[in-house]
Amino acid sequence: MDLSRQPTWVQKGRTVVFGAVPIRSGRAGYRTRAGWHKVHRRHKDHWSALYNTPMPYARFFSGGQAFHGVHGSLNTTVGSRGRVDLSVPDARRLWSVLKQGDRVFVWGAGPGRSRAAVGGRCLGWAGAL
DSSP states (O other): OOTOOOOOEEETTTTEEEEEOBBBOOOTTOOOOOOOEOOOOOEEEETTTTEEEEEEEEEETTEEEEEEESSSSEEEEOOOOSSSEEEEEHHHHHTTSSSOOOOEEEOOSSSSEEEOOOOOOOOOOOOOO
């Protein structure tokens, strides 16, 4: 996986309805879980009690793993703690597109990283599902 490029987008059928935008996924020891998931909860102003940090515009898709905004740069040498991080403006724009019940597909390989997609509406690293 190209660790310097992790774009994501949402598409409905063959039509891109959001993105592509950069993301940051899980690092070694905190991998973003691969496979199909569903958005099971959304919380616009979420605060992580576990990591004592804000997670604005959070959409949870696999336990505590979520798409959400982060303050600061996505361009770090270390990945997230399993979440799919977006800039806050991108997370805000994604909020109106990615709804509860939407299917999320996480795929890919790389040391500690994975690529994310929403199928049915498709959030992905490259190409359409």
